[in-house]
Amino acid sequence: MKLQKYLAVSESGFAFLSNTGDTFILNNTANFIIHQIQQGHDEETIVENLMENYDVDKITAEKDVNDFISQIKHFDLVE
Amino acid sequence: MKIKIAVSGLNNTDNPAPGVPVIRAIKNHPDFEGEIIGLHYDNLEPGIYMEDIKSRSYLIPYPSEGVDNLLNRLTQIHEKEKIDVIIPTLDSELYGFIKISDKLNEMGIKTFLPTYPNLEVRSKDKLWEFGKKYNINVPKTEIINSLQELNSSAKKMKYPIVVKGLFYEAHVCHTFDQVEVNYYSILNKWGLPIILQEYLVGDEYNVAAIGDGDGNTIGAVAMRKLYITDKGKGWAGVTIDDNNLINLTHDIIRNIKWRSGLEVEILKRNEDGKYYLLEINSRLPAWVYLTQQAGQNLPYALVELALGKPVKPFEGYEIGKMFVRCSYDLITDIKTFEKLSIFGEL
Numbered sequence: 049m050k051l052q053k054y055l056a057v058s059e060s061g062f063a064f065l066s067n068t069g070d071t072f073i074l075n076n077t078a079n080f081i082i083h084q085i086q087q088g089h090d091e092e093t094i095v096e097n098l099m100e101n102y103d104v105d106k107i108t109a110e111k112d113v114n115d116f117i118s119q120i121k122h123f124d125l126v127e
Numbered sequence: 128m129k130i131k132i133a134v135s136g137l138n139n140t141d142n143p144a145p146g147v148p149v150i151r152a153i154k155n156h157p158d159f160e161g162e163i164i165g166l167h168y169d170n171l172e173p174g175i176y177m178e179d180i181k182s183r184s185y186l187i188p189y190p191s192e193g194v195d196n197l198l199n200r201l202t203q204i205h206e207k208e209k210i211d212v213i214i215p216t217l218d219s220e221l222y223g224f225i226k227i228s229d230k231l232n233e234m235g236i237k238t239f240l241p242t243y244p245n246l247e248v249r250s251k252d253k254l255w256e257f258g259k260k261y262n263i264n265v266p267k268t269e270i271i272n273s274l275q276e277l278n279s280s281a282k283k284m285k286y287p288i289v290v291k292g293l294f295y296e297a298h299v300c301h302t303f304d305q306v307e308v309n310y311y312s313i314l315n316k317w318g319l320p321i322i323l324q325e326y327l328v329g330d331e332y333n334v335a336a337i338g339d340g341d342g343n344t345i346g347a348v349a350m351r352k353l354y355i356t357d358k359g360k361g362w363a364g365v366t367i368d369d370n371n372l373i374n375l376t377h378d379i380i381r382n383i384k385w386r387s388g389l390e391v392e393i394l395k396r397n398e399d400g401k402y403y404l405l406e407i408n409s410r411l412p413a414w415v416y417l418t419q420q421a422g423q424n425l426p427y428a429l430v431e432l433a434l435g436k437p438v439k440p441f442e443g444y445e446i447g448k449m450f451v452r453c454s455y456d457l458i459t460d461i462k463t464f465e466k467l468s469i470f471g472e473l
Contacts, residue, residue, distance in 0.1 A: 054368060056447075066368040066446045068330060068395075069351025 049085055049117070050127045057082050065125065072123070077102065081116050091117070130161040131208055132430060133236075136216035137167045137174025137184065141454065142358050145216040147174045148416035150181065152426040155419055159427065164208055166215075170467040176457045183208070186471035194223045198230060205234055212237045212433045214426070216410055218294060221246060239433035241387045241409050242340075248383050249407035251293055252320050257404075261382045263375065264403045266394075267325040271310070280323055281306050287326040292317035297359070299326055327403055329396040332369065333361070334376045335411055335418050337425050339432065340386030346423040346441035347376045350414060353449070363451040364414055366421045366444060371395075371402055379407060388415075388429055414450055421448040 051057075054067040061079035063072040074082060080101065084094040091113055098109040120126055132153060136144030150163050165184030167175055175184045185204045188196040204210065213236055215224045221241065224231075228238050248257055258265030266289075269280035281288060281303055290309040291297040294317055298309040310321050336347035349372040352361035376391050388411035394403045411425060418425045421444040431438045467473050 064447060068369070069332075069353065069365045069367045 049091075051082070051085055051120075052125050052127055055125050057086065063125075070123070072125075077112055078116050081113055082120070128160065130159075130211040130430075130434075131164060132161065133164040133166050133204070133208070133210045133213045134181075134216060135166040135168075135187070135214070135220060137165050137172040137180075138169070139173040139177070141356060142360055143413040143452075144172075145411050145413045145415055147177065147180060148413060149214060149216055149411060149426040150174075151416050152419035152424050153430060154179075156424050156427040161211075164204070164210060166204075166213075170464060173457060175467065175473055176459050176463070184473050186467070190220050190223050194226045197223050198227045201227075201231065201236070202234070205236060210236050212430055214238075214429060214433070215240070218409055221409055237433040237435070239387050239429055241385065241389075245383060245385055245387075246409055249379075249409065251291060251322050251406065254404065254406070261378065263378065264401055266327050266403055266405065269323040271321040271323060272319050274310075277306065277310050277321070277323075284323060284325060289322075289324040289326050291322040291324060293320060293322065297324075327394055327396050328398065329394045329403075331405070332367070332372050332393045332395065333364075333412065333414070334372050334391040334393065335388070335415050335425060336376050336380065336391065337388050337411075337428055337432070338380035338385030339438070340384055342381040342384045344377045344380045344440060345428050345432070345438050346418070346425050347373050348418040348421055348423050348425070348444050349373055349376075350417060361414055361452075363449065364417065366417065366446055366448045368446045375402055375404070379404075388425060417448060417450040418444070420450075421445045 054065050055063060056066060057063045061074035063074060081094055084097055095109045095113050098104065098113060099106060134146050134150050136146030138144040139147045153159055162182040165175060165181035166187045167184050168187060168189055174180055187200050215221060225240050225243060228240055231238060252270045254265050255268040271277045271280055287299050287301045288306055289297055289299055290306055290313065292313040296313050300306045300309055313321055332349055332351055334347055334349045337345040339345055349367050349369055350364045351367050352364045354363040356362050372393055375393060379391060390408040390412040392405040394405050396403055415425055423441040423444050428438050
């Protein structure tokens with residue numbers, strides 16, 4: 049999955065879509081996942097990394113990743 | 128070289144005119160040397176009272192008082208000030224200024240105004256034909272000149288419908304009753320024709336630009352409003368990176384050989400992602416100071432064009448540059464207001 053070329057995400061979790069002017073504030077989990085996507089990780093790896101960095105089980109991690117990916121697709125943040 | 132530039136539209140209220148931001152941009156240009164002269168229509172225009180905006184300001188007659196009165200007043204002001212350039216910034220005054228532009232030129236006052244054909248072709252009541260001619264999407268539009276036409280045209284359209292005046296105002300209506308109320312309201316204020324326009328759902332964008340009159344774009348900056356007031360005015364906005372908006376603006380300027388500043392209002396429709404032209408305003412917008420801060424000093428380019436200097440087109444601008452308007456009270460003395468009221472200048 050590739051994020052839109054117009055999407056800029058800061059370390060603090062502020063996202064700016066430069067072709068529309070839309071802005072988003074990401075919580076810690078969302079910020080973690082979006083940076084993982086930026087680094088080119090696939091969904092399976094992101095789930096594993098989420099479990100490693102946050103104290104969550106696999107079902108919760110998968111749900112968080114899937115939910116977030118659905119949301120960024122809904123907002124046209126992926127190519 | 129020291130120059131004197133007169134700028135109108137100092138009304139900096141919640142429905143601001145472009146004068147103050149135009150002046151701020153000009154004064155920020157490193158090559159600018161000289162003075163700014165304000166031209167105001169009302170003694171309470173806030174720009175008159177703002178510090179570091181103008182050296183002096185003069186009352187001028189409203190457009191409704193005719194071009195002879197305007198020319199006489201500008202002649203008086205010119206005798207005192209020796210103005211080099213005038214930049215009118217309001218839609219309503221453009222016809223008058225165009226009419227006297229040759230005489231101003233003879234007096235040594237330069238302008239860079241749109242042509243009459245420029246103004247006519249982009250008029251709201253001709254925008255539908257404009258779109259068809261140049262293959263640009265425009266929301267379906269009906270021009271209304273009577274109550275009978277309002278009835279028959281509204282029946283043909285799908286609700287909601289936007290009811291617009293030729294120069295100002297636009298209201299979204301969900302029923303025919305609302306259409307009728309707004310028809311009369313706009314009719315009483317601005318007269319005929321009234322425009323009915325298909326309401327499209329999507330995001331609105333604005334582009335501030337300058338055309339050189341030969342079909343070339345000198346500069347163009349796209350902006351998305353982040354906060355819109357109840358009057359529909361942008362209170363905050365951010366520069367954005369969408370070449371579709373810039374290319375559409377280039378097409379418009381090329382097709383009609385637009386001369387002077389303009390603002391293009393565009394809607395990106397949610398349903399199909401297509402871009403629709405909503406309006407072409409025949410002057411720089413009130414948010415034009417953002418263009419200077421983003422790297423395209425459009426007001427100063429307009430001054431240089433008026434002076435007949437070659438102006439190199441701008442390339443690119445900073446994305447993510449924001450403006451946020453503010454409103455605060457300026458304190459003055461009744462003596463200042465008295466001087467303005469009695470002498471028409473400050």
